[in-house]
Amino acid sequence: MPWGTIKLNDGNEIPAIAFGTGTALRNEDSTAYVEQAIESGFSHIDTAAIYRNEEGVGAAIKESGLNREDLYITTKYDGGVIRDEVEKSLAKLGLKQLDLYLIHAPGFVKGKLEDAWKEFEIIKEDALAKSIGVSNFSLEDLQLLLKTAKIKPAVNQIRFNPYNWAEIKDLVEYSDKHGIVTEAYSSLTPITRTPGGPVDAPLNAIAKRLGATPAQVIFKWVQSKGVVVVTTSSRKERLQEYLDVADLPDLTEADIAAIEEAGAKSKPSRKSKQVAVYLGQLAVLTALTYAFSYLVRYV
Numbered sequence: 090m091p092w093g094t095i096k097l098n099d100g101n102e103i104p105a106i107a108f109g110t111g112t113a114l115r116n117e118d119s120t121a122y123v124e125q126a127i128e129s130g131f132s133h134i135d136t137a138a139i140y141r142n143e144e145g146v147g148a149a150i151k152e153s154g155l156n157r158e159d160l161y162i163t164t165k166y167d168g169g170v171i172r173d174e175v176e177k178s179l180a181k182l183g184l185k186q187l188d189l190y191l192i193h194a195p196g197f198v199k200g201k202l203e204d205a206w207k208e209f210e211i212i213k214e215d216a217l218a219k220s221i222g223v224s225n226f227s228l229e230d231l232q233l234l235l236k237t238a239k240i241k242p243a244v245n246q247i248r249f250n251p252y253n254w255a256e257i258k259d260l261v262e263y264s265d266k267h268g269i270v271t272e273a274y275s276s277l278t279p280i281t282r283t284p285g286g287p288v289d290a291p292l293n294a295i296a297k298r299l300g301a302t303p304a305q306v307i308f309k310w311v312q313s314k315g316v317v318v319v320t321t322s323s324r325k326e327r328l329q330e331y332l333d334v335a336d337l338p339d340l341t342e343a344d345i346a347a348i349e350e351a352g353a354k355s356k357p358s359r360k361s362k363q364v365a366v367y368l369g370q371l372a373v374l375t376a377l378t379y380a381f382s383y384l385v386r387y388v
């Protein structure tokens with residue numbers, strides 16, 4: 090069973106899992122890895138101007154021999170004159186039209202976000218991209234954009250994993266309300282970056298019950314939110330593991346709650362909360378010391 094697609098607010102459909110090329114894939118390696126991903130069954134490829142591999146990705150698209158409509162290609166704007174940049178990306182990818190063009194992060198825009206978005210709207214109107222969207226936008230960035238946008242962003246691609254769920258929940262709910270599909274990157278953080286944390290226990294227990302891997306359980310959790318997974322691997326067996334998630338049963342409400350409750354107990358946020366408590370105590374102590382020395386001197 091394939092992963093399927095998710096409907097965007099502009100009527101287009103986006104494949105629910107993407108092969109990302111932003112992590113450790115140099116231009117010269119990217120062709121082989123993207124070819125391997127396409128052969129494995131990925132149809133959605135995620136790149137960016139700043140990844141410096143659009144030519145390599147373009148070569149893989151060409152060599153796949155697939156019809157253009159059988160592939161879904163996303164690239165991202167990383168600064169410069171927007172119209173020139175999209176044309177450069179299209180040339181490097183060897184395409185006439187992108188499926189999705191994203192502002193990689195608000196920081197890449199010089200000047201007002203609203204003005205940059207107008208340029209993006211023209212890109213869609215001129216059919217250089219079927220859909221336009223954003224990445225790494227906060228709730229406030231989206232609110233600002235929606236004040237003047239004629240066309241709403243189709244997606245917001247953000248860091249999304251059990252450990253930052255509490256932080257991004259409001260943003261995801263706001264996006265849902267406005268029909269903006271969330272795309273998740275770095276979802277495997279509990280495995281790749283912070284193993285040994287509180288999320289490991291529920292992941293391992295659910296994985297054991299389903300006969301799945303912890304990575305597959307994370308992707309099932311992401312999928313349960315109606316969010317697109319953007320992941321990667323240079324290893325064929327991992328790609329298969331990711332694609333096989335489509336055959337797993339849905340997580341239960343209890344599974345989802347267990348993952349999110351453990352995510353909220355993440356070590357880093359507990360530590361920073363403790364630091365905040367200490368700083369608060371220190372401030373109170375300093376104020377009392379000042380008040381006391383004032384009283385001793387003047388009373």
Ligand SMILES: NC(=O)c1ccc[n+]([C@@H]2O[C@H](COP(=O)([O-])OP(=O)(O)OC[C@H]3O[C@@H](n4cnc5c(N)ncnc54)[C@H](O)[C@@H]3O)[C@@H](O)[C@H]2O)c1
Pocket residue numbers: 108109110111112135136193224225246247274275276277278280281304319320321322323327
């Ligand atoms: N828009 C943005 O700002 C932004 C930022 C980061 C990434 N991205 C996109 O998302 C893509 C994926 O990002 P990611 O790599 O952080 O995603 P991810 O969290 O899905 O991690 C993928 C990595 O996990 C490793 N992995 C998988 N299973 C593992 C296991 N069992 N043990 C150890 N390692 C395992 C893989 O080898 C791979 O390197 C990037 O290539 C890029 O296209 C976008």
Ligand SMILES: OCCc1c[nH]c2ccccc12
Pocket residue numbers: 111112137139140
């Ligand atoms: O997509 C943002 C993360 C990222 C992956 N590869 C990069 C290369 C340059 C700058 C940012 C990135």
